[in-house]
Amino acid sequence: xxxxxxxxxxxxxxxxxxxxxxxxxxxxxxxxxxxxxxxxxxxxxxxxxxxxxxxxxxxxxxxxxxxxxxxxxxxxxxxxxxxxxxxxxxxxxxxxxxxxxxxxxxxxxxxxxxxxxxxxxxxxxxxxxxxxxxxxxxxxxxxxxxxxxxxxxxxxxxxxxxxxxxxxxxxxxxxxxxxxxxxxxxxxxxxxxxxxxxxxxxxxxxxxxxxxxxxxxxxxxxxxxxxxxxxxxxxxxxxxxxxxxxxxxxxxxxxxxxxxxxxxxxxxxxxxxxxxxxxxxxxxxxxxxxxxxxxxxxxxxxxxxxxxxxxxxxxxxxxxxxxxxxxxxxxxxxxxxxxxxxxxxxxxxxxxxxxxxxxxxxxxxxxxxxxxxxxxxxxxxxxxxxxxxxxxxxxxxxxxxxxxxxxxxxxxxxxxxxxxxxxxxxxxxxxxxxxxxxxxxxxxxxxxxxxxxxxxxxxxxxxxxxxxxxxxxxxxxxxxxxxxxxxxxxxxxxxxxxxxxxxxxxxxxxxxxxxxxxxxxxx
Amino acid sequence: xxxxxxxxxxxxxxxxxxxxxxxxxxxxxxxxxxxxxxxxxxxxxxxxxxxxxxxxxxxxxxxxxxxxxxxxxxxxxxxxxxxxxxxxxxxxxxxxxxxxxxxxxxxxxxxxxxxxxxxxxxxxxxxxxxxxxxxxxxxxxxxxxxxxxxxxxxxxxxxxxxxxxx
Numbered sequence: 001x002x003x004x005x006x007x008x009x010x011x012x013x014x015x016x017x018x019x020x021x022x023x024x025x026x027x028x029x030x031x032x033x034x035x036x037x038x039x040x041x042x043x044x045x046x047x048x049x050x051x052x053x054x055x056x057x058x059x060x061x062x063x064x065x066x067x068x069x070x071x072x073x074x075x076x077x078x079x080x081x082x083x084x085x086x087x088x089x090x091x092x093x094x095x096x097x098x099x100x101x102x103x104x105x106x107x108x109x110x111x112x113x114x115x116x117x118x119x120x121x122x123x124x125x126x127x128x129x130x131x132x133x134x135x136x137x138x139x140x141x142x143x144x145x146x147x148x149x150x151x152x153x154x155x156x157x158x159x160x161x162x163x164x165x166x167x168x169x170x171x172x173x174x175x176x177x178x179x180x181x182x183x184x185x186x187x188x189x190x191x192x193x194x195x196x197x198x199x200x201x202x203x204x205x206x207x208x209x210x211x212x213x214x215x216x217x218x219x220x221x222x223x224x225x226x227x228x229x230x231x232x233x234x235x236x237x238x239x240x241x242x243x244x245x246x247x248x249x250x251x252x253x254x255x256x257x258x259x260x261x262x263x264x265x266x267x268x269x270x271x272x273x274x275x276x277x278x279x280x281x282x283x284x285x286x287x288x289x290x291x292x293x294x295x296x297x298x299x300x301x302x303x304x305x306x307x308x309x310x311x312x313x314x315x316x317x318x319x320x321x322x323x324x325x326x327x328x329x330x331x332x333x334x335x336x337x338x339x340x341x342x343x344x345x346x347x348x349x350x351x352x353x354x355x356x357x358x359x360x361x362x363x364x365x366x367x368x369x370x371x372x373x374x375x376x377x378x379x380x381x382x383x384x385x386x387x388x389x390x391x392x393x394x395x396x397x398x399x400x401x402x403x404x405x406x407x408x409x410x411x412x413x414x415x416x417x418x419x420x421x422x423x424x425x426x427x428x429x430x431x432x433x434x435x436x437x438x439x440x441x442x443x444x445x446x447x448x449x450x451x452x453x454x455x456x457x458x459x460x461x462x463x464x465x466x467x468x469x470x471x472x473x474x475x476x477x478x479x480x481x482x483x484x485x486x487x488x489x490x491x492x493x494x495x496x497x498x499x500x501x502x503x504x505x506x507x508x509x510x511x512x513x514x515x516x517x518x519x520x521x522x523x
Numbered sequence: 524x525x526x527x528x529x530x531x532x533x534x535x536x537x538x539x540x541x542x543x544x545x546x547x548x549x550x551x552x553x554x555x556x557x558x559x560x561x562x563x564x565x566x567x568x569x570x571x572x573x574x575x576x577x578x579x580x581x582x583x584x585x586x587x588x589x590x591x592x593x594x595x596x597x598x599x600x601x602x603x604x605x606x607x608x609x610x611x612x613x614x615x616x617x618x619x620x621x622x623x624x625x626x627x628x629x630x631x632x633x634x635x636x637x638x639x640x641x642x643x644x645x646x647x648x649x650x651x652x653x654x655x656x657x658x659x660x661x662x663x664x665x666x667x668x669x670x671x672x673x674x675x676x677x678x679x680x681x682x683x684x685x686x687x688x689x
Binding site for chain 1: 527528529610611619620621622623624625626627628629630654655656657658659660661685
């Protein structure tokens with residue numbers, strides 16, 4: 001994190017009290033109390049602290065770490081014969097001291113951390129010995145995450161992470177309702193929405209959050225589009241190809257053990273396999289528990305998780321490509337999964353229990369749920385309506401197993417590629433997101449009159465290639481495709497079908513319009 | 524007859540100068556002669572317990588390989604083509620594996636002219652196009668230096684007037 005607040009770019013007048021605060025030298029006695037960085041000039045400014053329970057939660061983590069490391073030291077190792085426990089009083093005293101230190105530092109840090117969020121500025125002051133004051137330009141905010149780790153969740157607290165592109169500013173911990181209201185306020189500000197200058201900053205609705213808000217971050221105007229029930233998750237997990245891959249490894253090991261007549265090998269392979277299977281299934285269910293895709297006025301939102309609640313917003317305009325996939329058992333059960341390639345989100349998620357943003361749009365769902373989810377993302381189009389051209393039978397020479405499934409097609413907005421052997425995939429790319437197109441033909445393909453068509457997207461996660469297509473059919477198709485990819489459509493696929501009153505077409509209006517979808521917020 | 528997949532859609536492909544083919548051939552010859560020469564020299568000069576026919580075989584192989592590489596290098600350069608169209612740039616390349624890449628001007632983020640010491644010696648420079656996707660491998664090697672600069676400027680102008688949102 002840089003010490004320079006990123007506020008220079010937007011031409012705001014620098015706040016002398018915030019920016020010129022030098023790091024206090026270590027010998028300066030830092031007394032807890034009114035933070036020295038609090039600007040005297042703006043006494044009317046409302047500075048805020050994190051929730052008073054914060055030191056307790058942070059201290060709890062420290063305490064656990066101490067307990068763990070000390071406990072490991074004190075436990076008998078077995079090889080030392082004259083090992084004995086230190087007297088109980090000493091242990092308790094040490095524990096108490098550790099507790100006190102943890103709470104004291106936590107409290108000190110809590111005292112030193114303040115933030116200002118109002119119509120004028122967003123500023124975070126922190127640091128116990130070395131102080132820093134960070135001022136953040138609202139327009140620079142990339143996304144806002146509300147994260148609820150387990151310990152914080154017990155107390156109904158949450159951490160606000162403000163992603164500024166390169167760095168992340170963290171506010172922890174806040175009451176959940178406060179975190180939500182701050183997030184909504186910041187989202188609104190970052191959308192460059194006009195704000196009443198006299199307004200005292202974000203307001204928190206009084207009264208406790210209702211159960212829906214607690215469990216799902218759902219608010220009244222939210223419309224639930226897809227909700228996956230735990231039994232469906234369980235079914236999908238135990239029939240997924242990953243599950244069978246683990247199982248197959250275990251079965252191979254057990255078979256080898258039986259064949260070699262070595263019973264101990266049975267245990268060596270059986271137990272890890274069982275625990276891996278159990279871990280895999282439980283991680284999936286815990287990570288995707290109560291999976292909900294909902295729509296709120298500011299955009300799509302996904303919330304999921306049993307222990308750690310993750311709720312992220314899905315910026316539809318940043319989605320570069322989607323992939324619907326089905327493993328072989330899922331085909332029989334009609335289960336699909338949707339992965340998205342989103343600009344700036346990095347690699348496709350394969351680790352489902354991760355609490356950060358996930359590129360999984362739908363962990364498992366039937367055809368209808370897939371349709372609803374994709375329609376929420378790209379309302380104007382339906383990829384199942386697009387006529388696909390299958391690869392000619394001679395493609396079997398090059399793709400002996402996949403050939404019957406290979407096909408591709410496009411209309412004036414979407415390009416769909418179908419591929420895959422064991423896991424079948426539909427890759428869907430809006431033509432407005434195609435960066436470049438490449439046709440490739442190797443020597444064998446040339447003999448067979450086949451060619452591969454690849455479209456390149458900015459996300460670089462899905463390699464969308466229609467393999468083994470008929471070269472002679474591609475010749476008239478290619479110019480059409482190039483024209484579509486090279487021109488901007490009148491209406492983006494991510495925009496709703498309903499014609500809304502168009503905002504005035506000034507550069508400002510467009511900027512705000514484009515800024516909107518690049519915002520994301522997750523919890 | 525139906526046009527092939529890699530035929531220029533409207534006009535003829537713009538080709539690279541003959542100088543570039545020559546440069547590639549010289550480069551291929553030098554590199555191959557150096558590596559082949561080392562192998563052959565080792566086989567002939569060092570007192571290794573090799574059967575008598577092996578150095579001969581190696582010599583023939585080295586000469587043959589060099590010739591092959593030189594011919595292919597020249598042919599690769601003459602097979603390379605590009606075409607500036609109204610809305611996009613087309614690039615066709617490759618001998619065994621033919622590739623046709625199309626980059627809409629609106630997708631270009633920047634255009635670079637790059638040249639190395641050897642290329643400068645020949646008065647050549649390459650132009651490469653950068654889009655938001657690193658998969659789009661769009662570069663034109665070996666243009667005359669002024670032509671490369673002009674092409675870059677043309678491409679940038681074309682890109683700026685058509686910039687498409689991400």
